Amino acid sequence: MDFQLTESQRALQDTARKFAREVIRPKAAHHDETSEFPREIIVSAWENGLLNMATPEAYGGLGLTHLDQLLAYEELAWGCAGMATSITANDLANLPIIVGGSEEQKQRLLKPFTEKFKLASFALTEPEAGSDVAGMSTTAVRDGDHYVLNGAKCFITNGGHADQYTVFATLDKAKKHKGITCFVVEGRPKGLTVGKHENKMGQRASDTVALTFEDVRVPVHNRIGEEGEGWRIAMETLDNSRPITAILSVGIARAALEYSLEYSAQRKTFGKPIREHQAIQFMLADMAMNIQAARLLCHQSAWLLDQGQRASLQSSYAKCFAADMAMKVATDAVQVYGGYGYIKEYPVEKLMRDAKLIQIYEGTSQVQRLVIARELFK
Amino acid sequence: MKILVTAKRVEDPESKIKVKPDGSGIVQEGLKYKINPFDEIGVEEGLRLVAKHGGEVVVVSIGGKEVQEQLRHALAMGATRAVWVNHTGPLDQMGVAGLLQKVAEKEKPDLVILGKQAIDDDQNQVGQYLAEFLGWGQATFASKVESLESEQEKNKVPALQMGADNKSVRVVREVDNGLATLECALPAVVTTDLRLNLPRYASLPGIMKAKSKPIEELTPAKLSVDVTPKVQVLKMASPPPRKAGIKVPDVATLVDKLRNEAKVV
Numbered sequence: 001m002d003f004q005l006t007e008s009q010r011a012l013q014d015t016a017r018k019f020a021r022e023v024i025r026p027k028a029a030h031h032d033e034t035s036e037f038p039r040e041i042i043v044s045a046w047e048n049g050l051l052n053m054a055t056p057e058a059y060g061g062l063g064l065t066h067l068d069q070l071l072a073y074e075e076l077a078w079g080c081a082g083m084a085t086s087i088t089a090n091d092l093a094n095l096p097i098i099v100g101g102s103e104e105q106k107q108r109l110l111k112p113f114t115e116k117f118k119l120a121s122f123a124l125t126e127p128e129a130g131s132d133v134a135g136m137s138t139t140a141v142r143d144g145d146h147y148v149l150n151g152a153k154c155f156i157t158n159g160g161h162a163d164q165y166t167v168f169a170t171l172d173k174a175k176k177h178k179g180i181t182c183f184v185v186e187g188r189p190k191g192l193t194v195g196k197h198e199n200k201m202g203q204r205a206s207d208t209v210a211l212t213f214e215d216v217r218v219p220v221h222n223r224i225g226e227e228g229e230g231w232r233i234a235m236e237t238l239d240n241s242r243p244i245t246a247i248l249s250v251g252i253a254r255a256a257l258e259y260s261l262e263y264s265a266q267r268k269t270f271g272k273p274i275r276e277h278q279a280i281q282f283m284l285a286d287m288a289m290n291i292q293a294a295r296l297l298c299h300q301s302a303w304l305l306d307q308g309q310r311a312s313l314q315s316s317y318a319k320c321f322a323a324d325m326a327m328k329v330a331t332d333a334v335q336v337y338g339g340y341g342y343i344k345e346y347p348v349e350k351l352m353r354d355a356k357l358i359q360i361y362e363g364t365s366q367v368q369r370l371v372i373a374r375e376l377f378k
Numbered sequence: 379m380k381i382l383v384t385a386k387r388v389e390d391p392e393s394k395i396k397v398k399p400d401g402s403g404i405v406q407e408g409l410k411y412k413i414n415p416f417d418e419i420g421v422e423e424g425l426r427l428v429a430k431h432g433g434e435v436v437v438v439s440i441g442g443k444e445v446q447e448q449l450r451h452a453l454a455m456g457a458t459r460a461v462w463v464n465h466t467g468p469l470d471q472m473g474v475a476g477l478l479q480k481v482a483e484k485e486k487p488d489l490v491i492l493g494k495q496a497i498d499d500d501q502n503q504v505g506q507y508l509a510e511f512l513g514w515g516q517a518t519f520a521s522k523v524e525s526l527e528s529e530q531e532k533n534k535v536p537a538l539q540m541g542a543d544n545k546s547v548r549v550v551r552e553v554d555n556g557l558a559t560l561e562c563a564l565p566a567v568v569t570t571d572l573r574l575n576l577p578r579y580a581s582l583p584g585i586m587k588a589k590s591k592p593i594e595e596l597t598p599a600k601l602s603v604d605v606t607p608k609v610q611v612l613k614m615a616s617p618p619p620r621k622a623g624i625k626v627p628d629v630a631t632l633v634d635k636l637r638n639e640a641k642v643v
């Protein structure tokens with residue numbers, strides 16, 4: 001076992017840290033307040049190689065390991081989790097192509113993202129099917145050399161700005177997960193409607209919309225994998241992306257701890273800085289300890305993926321533990337700030353709102369526990 | 379054109395610097411390091427110049443093998459190759475300038491760009507010595523008229539202006555009472571000031587490419603430079619802690635104190 005980072009890992013961590021500190025952080029409060037999409041910042045992330053980090057070298061990517069990606073994402077989320085979520089969306093959308101696409105599809109559908117700034121969205125969730133993905137009702141019907149898509153998706157990150165959508169639909173709802181198939185929809189074909197931008201509690205810099213499909217035609221050559229393989233592709237995608245979602249929690253929590261350390265050294269009650277009260281001290285110690293534990297779980301699941309091993313269990317450990325941890329740490333940071341923590345001029349209430357989402361998307365904390373229990377009973 | 383730029387390894391100003399109790403140096407443990415920010419500005423200027431005029435940026439650093447990290451950083455920013463002078467013993471500013479002189483004579487650059495000073499010991503000497511040793515013209519404290527928020531800066535326009543046939547360089551210098559413009563025949567030595575440019579990030583693709591860029595290893599012996607220091611550091615000490623400030627009730631008291639106690643007005 002080796003916990004030492006390589007020179008190039010330290011270098012990319014450094015670049016991501018600088019980018020987060022100098023480009024993301026100064027704009028985080030503005031985008032949180034206005035909920036404006038931080039397009040310029042995401043373009044700048046692309047210029048610096050911080051977008052499409054999962055793309056393999058053969059398709060114009062950098063050939064980063066999962067661990068490399070985690071190192072960068074922790075920094076980005078430290079800057080602003082909403083922007084980090086928007087930055088991860090391309091990888092989430094393109095992972096199905098990476099894990100399930102043909103060579104021709106990878107060349108044609110992945111490579112352009114490394115040559116030119118483009119955004120993609122992953123469209124799995126539906127109004128009636130979130131945790132219960134297999135219950136989806138968006139349909140795909142074969143018509144000659146096309147499929148025709150009908151249905152509705154919701155909560156789709158970057159959906160209002162995307163140039164490409166990875167969409168899951170069923171060929172036969174009665175077949176449940178065996179009917180699910182994955183498609184790539186390029187551009188904004190006729191029949192695809194983008195709904196309004198959701199007014200969210202947190203991560204307000206990220207764009208979240210509903211999509212409706214009315215007789216949207218998708219060429220057969222944009223079906224990823226075989227008919228009925230969509231479920232496996234979606235699950236494999238989430239196995240790959242969960243450690244990344246998990247590490248966003250670590251970034252948020254680290255920011256919360258840093259702010260708490262700073263504030264608790266300055267704020268005085270009863271004649272001394274509050275961090276000299278043991279109640280505060282222990283809160284800070286618990287924050288630091290749990291952040292480190294979460295980080296190690298995330299790194300372990302990324303390491304397993306880098307070894308080509310299955311990581312469902314570890315990535316569920318990581319996602320669930322890290323998300324719950326960030327919620328607790330950010331809540332405690334608000335507590336350390338006392339009344340000021342509750343006020344928007346101070347930075348910690350945003351972290352609490354941002355952290356909440358990670359317990360919900362990409363598999364709720366309950367769903368992660370379901371996965372863990374299922375693995376335990378095997 | 380060929381541009382040689384220095385990349386010194388310095389303590390990261392964000393880490394806490396403590397002097398050893400015996401005053402023999404600073405506590406190294408737990409310190410982080412980075413490229414001297416003035417050198418980073420030099421690398422950026424070099425890259426802008428070769429983007430405009432063609433050529434290559436070669437970076438050079440002196441130190442143990444850990445300085446390769448700073449060389450890789452400059453390579454990741456876009457420099458073509460690196461020269462590492464492997465030396466771990468004591469070294470003073472003349473020693474550094476002597477080594478750089480030999481590297482410059484070997485590389486024959488059109489321009490050597492250095493930071494005006496390194497943020498570790500803030501000496502501000504090497505560029506001047508080097509120009510003297512090489513017998514080249516020098517323009518220190520290179521800056522520019524345009525602000526760092528200007529369009530020129532956003533478009534990464536080089537601040538140093540090359541003359542006809544790239545035979546001279548025009549440099550805007552930061553001086554005590556404003557800006558002064560100087561024209562120097564090439565080859566020349568330029569040192570950078572803070573407001574010359576905003577250095578780019580080492581992009582992730584840049585970091586990956588830098589892994590396979592060449593770093594040539596040299597030593598003082600190979601360069602035939604005697605680096606025996608002429609300057610000896612006797613003792614280091616922290617500056618005395620700042621005394622707490624005082625509050626004055628009104629402007630009249632302030633002026634009175636400035637005039638009669640501080641004697642500054």
Ligand SMILES: Cc1cc2nc3c(=O)[nH]c(=O)nc-3n(C[C@H](O)[C@H](O)[C@H](O)COP(=O)(O)OP(=O)(O)OC[C@H]3O[C@@H](n4cnc5c(N)ncnc54)[C@H](O)[C@@H]3O)c2cc1C
Binds near residue numbers: 361362365
């Ligand atoms: C901001 C945001 C961005 C998102 N981005 C995307 C995206 O880009 N692409 C995409 O496809 N989706 C996205 N989602 C959707 C997200 O993945 C779902 O919201 C999530 O999976 C939960 O589904 P749901 O909202 O339908 O909740 P439900 O499934 O209705 O769950 C409601 C509650 O019931 C619990 N629950 C459900 N089933 C069980 C069970 N069997 N046992 C115990 N508890 C259970 C859940 O844990 C939860 O607490 C996003 C969501 C949000 C809010």
Ligand SMILES: Cc1cc2nc3c(=O)[nH]c(=O)nc-3n(C[C@H](O)[C@H](O)[C@H](O)COP(=O)(O)OP(=O)(O)OC[C@H]3O[C@@H](n4cnc5c(N)ncnc54)[C@H](O)[C@@H]3O)c2cc1C
Binds near residue numbers: 269274280343
């Ligand atoms: C929305 C809002 C409405 C409010 N309304 C009113 C109002 O109508 N009238 C009014 O008078 N006030 C009001 N308050 C003020 C509120 O009562 C205070 O914010 C609260 O008492 C905490 O004080 P503080 O914010 O100064 O935090 P601090 O006292 O600075 O506390 C900071 C942190 O240190 C901890 N701490 C402090 N001392 C110790 C110690 N000895 N040991 C262990 N931990 C310690 C605290 O528990 C807290 O976690 C309001 C506050 C808010 C946010």
